[in-house]
Amino acid sequence: MALYDILHDTTYRYESAVSLSQQIAHLRPRECVGQHTLAHRLEIVPTPAQCSERSDFFGNPVTAFALHAPHSQLVVRARSRIRVNAPAWPDPALSPAWEAARDHLRDGLSGHAPLQADARDAGQYRFASPFVPLGDEAVTYADYALQCFTPGRPLLEALLALSAQIHADFRFDPAATSVATPVAEVFAARRGVCQDFSHLTIACLRALGLAARYVSGYLLTEPPPGQPRLIGADASHAWVALWSPGLGWIDIDPTNAMQPGVGHITLAWGRDYGDVCPLRGVILGGGGHAVDVAVTVMPVEDEAPGGADAPD
Amino acid sequence: MSADHNMTAAKPYDEMHAADGAVRAHYQPYADWLAETPRDRIARKRKEADLAFHRVGITFNVYGAEGGKERLIPFDLLPRIIPGDEWRALEAGLRQRVRALNAFLADIYHGQEILRAGRIPAEQVLNNAQFRAEMQGVDVPGGLYAMIAGIDLVRAAGADGKGEYYVLEDNLRVPSGVSYLLENRKMMMRLFPDLFSRYNVQPVEHYPDLLLETLRAVAPAGVLDPTAVLLTPGAFNSAYFEHSFLAQQMGVELVEGQDLFVKDDTLYMRTTQGPKRVDVIYRRLDDDFLDPEVFRRDSMLGVPGLMSAYRAGRVTLANAVGTGVADDKSIYPYVPEMVRFYLGEEPILNNVPTYMLREPDDLAYTLAHLPELVVKEVHGAGGYGMLVGPAATKAEIEEFRLRILAAPEKYIAQPTLALSTCPTFVDAGIAPRHIDLRPFVLSGGKEIRMVPGGLTRVAMKAGSLVVNSSQGGGTKDTWVVG
Numbered sequence: 001m002a003l004y005d006i007l008h009d010t011t012y013r014y015e016s017a018v019s020l021s022q023q024i025a026h027l028r029p030r031e032c033v034g035q036h037t038l039a040h041r042l043e044i045v046p047t048p049a050q051c052s053e054r055s056d057f058f059g060n061p062v063t064a065f066a067l068h069a070p071h072s073q074l075v076v077r078a079r080s081r082i083r084v085n086a087p088a089w090p091d092p093a094l095s096p097a098w099e100a101a102r103d104h105l106r107d108g109l110s111g112h113a114p115l116q117a118d119a120r121d122a123g124q125y126r127f128a129s130p131f132v133p134l135g136d137e138a139v140t141y142a143d144y145a146l147q148c149f150t151p152g153r154p155l156l157e158a159l160l161a162l163s164a165q166i167h168a169d170f171r172f173d174p175a176a177t178s179v180a181t182p183v184a185e186v187f188a189a190r191r192g193v194c195q196d197f198s199h200l201t202i203a204c205l206r207a208l209g210l211a212a213r214y215v216s217g218y219l220l221t222e223p224p225p226g227q228p229r230l231i232g233a234d235a236s237h238a239w240v241a242l243w244s245p246g247l248g249w250i251d252i253d254p255t256n257a258m259q260p261g262v263g264h265i266t267l268a269w270g271r272d273y274g275d276v277c278p279l280r281g282v283i284l285g286g287g288g289h290a291v292d293v294a295v296t297v298m299p300v301e302d303e304a305p306g307g308a309d310a311p312d
Numbered sequence: 313m314s315a316d317h318n319m320t321a322a323k324p325y326d327e328m329h330a331a332d333g334a335v336r337a338h339y340q341p342y343a344d345w346l347a348e349t350p351r352d353r354i355a356r357k358r359k360e361a362d363l364a365f366h367r368v369g370i371t372f373n374v375y376g377a378e379g380g381k382e383r384l385i386p387f388d389l390l391p392r393i394i395p396g397d398e399w400r401a402l403e404a405g406l407r408q409r410v411r412a413l414n415a416f417l418a419d420i421y422h423g424q425e426i427l428r429a430g431r432i433p434a435e436q437v438l439n440n441a442q443f444r445a446e447m448q449g450v451d452v453p454g455g456l457y458a459m460i461a462g463i464d465l466v467r468a469a470g471a472d473g474k475g476e477y478y479v480l481e482d483n484l485r486v487p488s489g490v491s492y493l494l495e496n497r498k499m500m501m502r503l504f505p506d507l508f509s510r511y512n513v514q515p516v517e518h519y520p521d522l523l524l525e526t527l528r529a530v531a532p533a534g535v536l537d538p539t540a541v542l543l544t545p546g547a548f549n550s551a552y553f554e555h556s557f558l559a560q561q562m563g564v565e566l567v568e569g570q571d572l573f574v575k576d577d578t579l580y581m582r583t584t585q586g587p588k589r590v591d592v593i594y595r596r597l598d599d600d601f602l603d604p605e606v607f608r609r610d611s612m613l614g615v616p617g618l619m620s621a622y623r624a625g626r627v628t629l630a631n632a633v634g635t636g637v638a639d640d641k642s643i644y645p646y647v648p649e650m651v652r653f654y655l656g657e658e659p660i661l662n663n664v665p666t667y668m669l670r671e672p673d674d675l676a677y678t679l680a681h682l683p684e685l686v687v688k689e690v691h692g693a694g695g696y697g698m699l700v701g702p703a704a705t706k707a708e709i710e711e712f713r714l715r716i717l718a719a720p721e722k723y724i725a726q727p728t729l730a731l732s733t734c735p736t737f738v739d740a741g742i743a744p745r746h747i748d749l750r751p752f753v754l755s756g757g758k759e760i761r762m763v764p765g766g767l768t769r770v771a772m773k774a775g776s777l778v779v780n781s782s783q784g785g786g787t788k789d790t791w792v793v794g
Binding site for chain 1: 424576670
């Protein structure tokens with residue numbers, strides 16, 4: 001078990017005043033197996049004229065807010081205290097053959113077999129989505145994935161192999177891509193960041209007929225030995241979950257070729273980045289702008305009394 | 313306006329003449345009038361009509377033409393006449409179909425019972441670009457999605473020589489063309505008042521009233537005197553004439569995205585007297601452009617925050633977001649199943665039999681009968697990626713066969729139907745030309761209403777089956793008589 005305080009600060013600075021701003025935030029961590037939010041607070045400066053909370057269609061908490069007064073800077077600070085119990089990864093060797101997962105989805109979704117509730121829910125993560133198009137290039141992804149997804153191989157073994165293969169073939173390079181770099185380009189250039197690694201993994205899995213979703217969250221990074229943790233030095237992280245009949249959703253972190261553990265804190269999930277990006281909105285005015293994001297994940301030794309406003 | 317009318321002719325049904333050449337009873341008074349009327353009078357009237365249409369400005373923008381050129385849609389003076397009893401049967405079928413389509417939309421954005429029941433394969437919906445995940449769980453006012461539906465009907469010769477109507481396509485996004493229906497009637501009454509004394513033609517000019525009543529009936533709950541507006545993408549849209557025409561006829565504001573704003577999940581329009589609350593939007597703007605906050609971020613045409621106000625139930629969009637999933641070619645074959653599933657009735661209107669090539673049996677049949685069939689790409693539109701078997705060369709068929717085999721799930725196939733013809737004034741006199749019919753079905757509150765008939769489109773070239781206005785198709789006045 002681990003306990004964290006997470007600070008996620010976003011600051012927009014505009015060249016000229018913004019007169020109207022409407023934003024949608026995915027900054028409140030969702031409740032999920034092995035993870036519980038003890039406290040959460042969202043501070044917005046200047047104070048929004050309107051602010052409301054709801055759930056989106058994937059079950060993620062969403063905060064929508066609007067600013068109606070002119071402002072040249074917008075600061076959004078999310079503070080969360082989270083308890084994580086890492087779910088145990090099932091024994092990969094005992095997972096079903098990967099073709100069984102594919103066939104279960106295919107038969108249910110195509111109407112050739114009764115549609116089970118699990119396959120119906122997984123089905124919305126089975127097909128192309130805006131950031132993961134599967135046109136003619138899907139064949140390339142499938143070929144690449146088939147090197148790991150050999151006939152009859154247990155699903156999770158194959159998944160680990162794919163994650164390791166991507167980790168070995170692709171370089172982590174923050175300069176290589178932007179938010180808008182298409183998967184096909186990442187695949188050709190063989191470099192990118194966690195968002196690209198995740199989209200690529202999802203493309204490979206969906207190209208095989210499997211259901212995979214995009215998980216947005218945080219990763220605990222250990223400072224170099226003997227050095228203090230630097231506030232704001234961490235970053236948002238992203239990884240992938242694969243659906244397996246019987247086992248449900250299994251997380252994998254292709255950027256680090258690892259099974260997510262207590263150091264991975266889930267914020268939201270969706271079909272791809274577009275469904276869960278932390279902050280998106282529309283502004284009127286502003287001219288050019290600069291954005292600064294600072295994320296800190298701080299382990300908390302034990303739950304300080306009064307530190308959480310919603311203990312369970 | 314567009315539809316893929318590609319069914320080639322065997323011996324088409326003639327709307328005016330029986331197989332033996334005799335004039336059908338409901339066309340007899342017209343035939344008598346035609347025999348009495350000198351042709352040069354009709355030619356004069358035709359010039360008059362062209363002039364009047366130009367003056368009123370009833371034009372259609374042709375995309376791709378130089379400078380977004382506006383031009384007239386050819387108007388044919390010879391009306392399409394439908395007997396009253398025939399129309400009443402069609403009307404019942406249209407009501408039923410639109411009820412089922414609305415029930416389907418409400419279901420797939422909520423419980424998805426029809427998918428759970430296995431009546432429609434889930435992938436047909438989930439893997440459909442028109443399925444809007446954002447609409448899941450959103451409760452729209454009155455549970456209605458397609459308040460304005462344009463259902464394209466064609467008529468083919470049945471085995472007994474009687475014409476059989478078929479639904480070719482459902483248009484549930486922003487169906488257009490109703491302004492031509494209204495203007496065509498006005499024009500005919502002005503040019504040939506004497507003709508209308510020979511027939512009891514059912515009126516259509518109350519369509520704007522019906523439309524406004526429909527829009528007001530679907531306002532958010534609790535709004536006593538709702539304000540409706542018509543949202544247009546602007547003057548460069550091909551149907552801008554219709555947008556301004558309908559707004560003017562209904563007496564509502566014609567607005568663009570920049571005229572509207574959202575505050576506290578409430579939609580307002582800017583007026584010279586300050587902000588005025590808007591309750592219902594008759595939007596003639598595609599889903600993608602409605603709200604840059606949720607859909608296309610580069611849209612300059614929409615209203616930021618609109619989806620949030622919509623979700624909060626503070627404004628009604630007509631039609632709702634996400635209706636495209638119900639009028640997609642891949643969903644079309646299942647509409648009869650929707651009628652049975654949601655209404656427990658047998659469908660009144662025929663669907664064109666459709667082979668789904670993702671099914672091995674359908675694929676085998678289609679590959680063995682390519683020269684007789686029309687093969688369409690499921691998500692294609694406007695005739696792109698299509699094989700018309702009877703009109704194709706052997707080489708074209710063989711090339712298409714390879715494309716089908718590469719990805720059968722991307723295609724559907726249909727038999728070629730012979731579209732009915734109606735006599736039409738052409739340069740050489742009067743000749744048969746292929747036609748279709750688009751009735752406009754309005755759903756609001758508990759009622760489903762429509763004006764009798766619809767828009768008849770006519771292919772102006774001999775033998776052509778393309779009635780699209782972008783392809784030089786024309787229109788006729790449509791009379792429901794008796």
